[in-house]
Amino acid sequence: xxxxxxxxxxxxxxxxxxxxxxxxxxxxxxxxxxxxxxxxxxxxxxxxxxxxxxxxxxxxxxxxxxxxxxxxxxxxxxxxxxxxxxxxxxxxxxxxxxxxxxxxxxxxxxxxxxxxxxxxxxxxxxxxxxxxxxxxxxxxxxxxxxxxxxxxxxxxxxxxxxxxxxxxxxxxxxxxxxxxxxxxxxxxxxxxxxxxxxxxxxxxxxxxxxxxxxxxxxxxxxxxxxxxxxxxxxxxxxxxxxxxxxxxxxxxxxxxxxxxxxxxxxxxxxxxxxx
Amino acid sequence: xxxxxxxxxxxxxxxxxxxxxxxxxxxxxxxxxxxxxxxxxxxxxxxxxxxxxxxxxxxxxxxxxxxxxxxxxxxxxxxxxxxxxxxxxxxxxxxxxxxxxxxxxxxxxxxxxxxxxxxxxxxxxxxxxxxxxxxxxxxxxxxxxxxxxxxxxxxxxxxxxxxxxxxxxxxxxxxxxxxxxxxxxxxxxxxxxxxxxxxxxxxxxxxxxxxxxxxxxxxxxxxxxxxxxxxxxxxxxxxxxxxxxxxxxxxxxxxxxxxxxxxxxxxxxxxxxxxxxxxxxxxxxxxxxxxxxxxxxxxxxxxxxxxxxxxxxxxxxx
Numbered sequence: 001x002x003x004x005x006x007x008x009x010x011x012x013x014x015x016x017x018x019x020x021x022x023x024x025x026x027x028x029x030x031x032x033x034x035x036x037x038x039x040x041x042x043x044x045x046x047x048x049x050x051x052x053x054x055x056x057x058x059x060x061x062x063x064x065x066x067x068x069x070x071x072x073x074x075x076x077x078x079x080x081x082x083x084x085x086x087x088x089x090x091x092x093x094x095x096x097x098x099x100x101x102x103x104x105x106x107x108x109x110x111x112x113x114x115x116x117x118x119x120x121x122x123x124x125x126x127x128x129x130x131x132x133x134x135x136x137x138x139x140x141x142x143x144x145x146x147x148x149x150x151x152x153x154x155x156x157x158x159x160x161x162x163x164x165x166x167x168x169x170x171x172x173x174x175x176x177x178x179x180x181x182x183x184x185x186x187x188x189x190x191x192x193x194x195x196x197x198x199x200x201x202x203x204x205x206x207x208x209x210x211x212x213x214x215x216x217x218x219x220x221x222x223x224x225x226x227x228x229x230x231x232x233x234x235x236x237x238x239x240x241x242x243x244x245x246x247x248x249x250x251x252x253x254x255x256x257x258x259x260x261x262x263x264x265x266x267x268x269x270x271x272x273x274x275x
Numbered sequence: 276x277x278x279x280x281x282x283x284x285x286x287x288x289x290x291x292x293x294x295x296x297x298x299x300x301x302x303x304x305x306x307x308x309x310x311x312x313x314x315x316x317x318x319x320x321x322x323x324x325x326x327x328x329x330x331x332x333x334x335x336x337x338x339x340x341x342x343x344x345x346x347x348x349x350x351x352x353x354x355x356x357x358x359x360x361x362x363x364x365x366x367x368x369x370x371x372x373x374x375x376x377x378x379x380x381x382x383x384x385x386x387x388x389x390x391x392x393x394x395x396x397x398x399x400x401x402x403x404x405x406x407x408x409x410x411x412x413x414x415x416x417x418x419x420x421x422x423x424x425x426x427x428x429x430x431x432x433x434x435x436x437x438x439x440x441x442x443x444x445x446x447x448x449x450x451x452x453x454x455x456x457x458x459x460x461x462x463x464x465x466x467x468x469x470x471x472x473x474x475x476x477x478x479x480x481x482x483x484x485x486x487x488x489x490x491x492x493x494x495x496x497x498x499x500x501x502x503x504x505x506x507x508x509x510x511x512x513x514x515x516x517x518x519x520x521x522x523x524x525x526x527x528x529x530x531x532x533x534x535x536x537x538x539x540x541x542x543x544x545x546x547x548x549x550x551x552x553x554x555x556x557x558x559x560x561x562x563x564x565x566x567x568x569x570x571x572x573x574x575x576x577x578x579x580x581x582x583x584x585x586x587x588x589x590x591x592x593x
Contacts, residue, residue, distance in 0.1 A: 271355065
């Protein structure tokens with residue numbers, strides 16, 4: 001990386017923030033609509049966990065997890081997805097931008113198209129989900145008996161960051177795929193929103209094939225399941241070592257690298273095929 | 276030194292078409308072996324029918340599209356390799372879509388552009404004041420963009436594209452959909468910017484009045500090939516389109532018969548006679564006046580539309 005490339009990279013956070021602020025104010029141009037979407041968002045995500053709560057009025061444990069432990073899984077899954085969704089914004093709409101030619105508007109500006117894509121339509125209402133998840137997580141952690149160690153605390157805290165990175169990478173990978181297949185937004189949604197649905201449960205209940213798939217193919221198990229298993233002192237499935245949860249940061253970095261390559265590849269393809 | 280240089284530039288697209296179950300791939304050359312240069316401060320009209328390769332050329336000049344052949348230099352750099360760097364030195368107006376923030380007041384978009392393009396504050400204020408005055412934007416600054424009329428929004432978009440003092444401005448159909456007064460005002464503004472700031476302007480348009488009012492140079496492309504490059508007057512002269520003499524007689528009469536002319540239209544006492552561009556009008560008028568009750572007359576040169584239509588229909592075809 002030469003000097004000017006470094007200087008450009010240092011400008012990215014500022015550029016991102018500048019655009020995010022613009023879109024936030026843009027979203028507040030309709031205050032009533034903003035308030036209503038926040039409210040409905042909280043209600044909908046609230047019912048998410050209510051289902052788990054109801055289930056536990058009939059059973060004591062699910063896949064070896066107590067209600068409190070389930071709440072930890074739910075909280076981490078929902079928070080990481082929510083944060084990833086907040087950070088990557090409406091990048092999943094890039095296919096539509098390609099179709100209408102609006103992508104060209106981004107490409108003639110002196111700010112990387114990626115930053116404009118993730119900042120585009122930045123919606124503050126999306127903080128609803130991480131807030132609600134955070135609340136559940138705090139309650140769950142305070143009610144669950146755990147032998148806390150510094151390592152466990154760090155693993156859990158770090159997993160919120162790395163889990164967000166993994167989900168964000170999947171959002172970006174999905175967007176990059178839209179450069180090839182414009183109408184594939186639903187495909188990536190099945191990995192992100194579907195992934196969140198999956199990761200709020202102990203993955204072992206889905207059977208070995210699913211566990212293998214979310215470990216080795218789409219590493220959703222590293223978002224929260226393996227780190228939480230480590231924190232709770234539970235054994236890992238498939239005979240995997242119990243410290244597998246510690247690999248989450250490596251998986252997250254690999255996913256980000258992959259997503260970055262895919263986005264660049266997608267953009268290069270767009271610029272060289274014009275479609 | 277030229278500000279834009281194209282040498283033998285081509286851009287091919289692969290088009291997949293499906294007939295029944297069979298998919299066939301076909302290569303289409305949207306731009307084929309285009310070479311030209313543009314000097315600083317020139318205003319060039321870039322015209323051609325739909326699908327001629329105008330947008331493809333502009334996309335290559337801005338660095339959005341990578342050419343498949345030949346070389347391009349804009350402001351001294353290869354646009355596709357230095358797209359982000361070049362972005363600060365060019366301005367682009369897409370006639371059909373706005374680059375402004377839809378739900379925010381116009382002035383907010385201008386403020387964010389100042390930061391995005393790193394324009395020194397004092398310079399930004401100065402430019403903004405100039406454009407607000409020239410484009411009459413004063414009352415619009417506090418209005419959300421979505422509430423602006425098409426003409427108002429276009430003025431906003433043009434100001435937005437010029438705020439960072441670009442050396443080159445690409446305008447894609449800037450007057451499309453505007454009323455006559457808005458069009459005139461916009462043309463006047465662009466002429467002034469060009470004169471005062473030596474901004475190079477490349478204009479694609481279907482409105483030939485834009486060209487007439489602004490462009491010292493016209494380039495016509497068709498099927499990816501350059502078919503004309505020169506002045507508007509030269510374009511007129513190059514095509515030997517017939518001229519028209521419009522004659523008002525005292526009464527309705529049968530078509531005037533004079534060798535070398537043909538009557539193309541009669542509207543009561545008014546008759547339209549076409550004659551070759553090589554013929555002088557004066558003896559023709561004398562002849563008519565001698566044998567017909569002449570009340571009034573006017574000569575009309577071929578419209579630029581008809582000249583260009585002839586050019587498109589010309590022999591250069593693949």
